Amino acid sequence: MKSAVAGTSRGGLGEWLVLRLSAVYMGGFAIFTAAYFTRYPVHDYQAWMHWFASGYTRLALAVFFVSLIAHAWIGMRSVYMDYLEPFWVRFTVMIMTLLGLLALGIWVAQLLLQVESR
Numbered sequence: 001m002k003s004a005v006a007g008t009s010r011g012g013l014g015e016w017l018v019l020r021l022s023a024v025y026m027g028g029f030a031i032f033t034a035a036y037f038t039r040y041p042v043h044d045y046q047a048w049m050h051w052f053a054s055g056y057t058r059l060a061l062a063v064f065f066v067s068l069i070a071h072a073w074i075g076m077r078s079v080y081m082d083y084l085e086p087f088w089v090r091f092t093v094m095i096m097t098l099l100g101l102l103a104l105g106i107w108v109a110q111l112l113l114q115v116e117s118r
Helices: 004-039 045-052 055-083 087-117
Strands: none
Touching: 004 055, 045 055, 055 087
């Protein structure tokens, strides 16, 4: 028979791992991007679109935003669970956060797919 504590600790370990891995990826991506644009500055829209149209760049940006959304959801959900007392307030704020992150994900996917079609 599984104990409630073991189930909770495994869920917490998974969240901890997602937070750490997403933070490492986002930090590495930010450092790489800053170094890249320092070495190869983009001076006009066409150069920016050329860089952005690369399949590797779009993939890296997609992974970045998936990491960002997962990181934000886990972090904010933990804060809400700890500090928002009435259930209806916590539920409402969590739904609003979820809808905002979903809208961000749809917007990013739309941007990444539009660049590919041009």
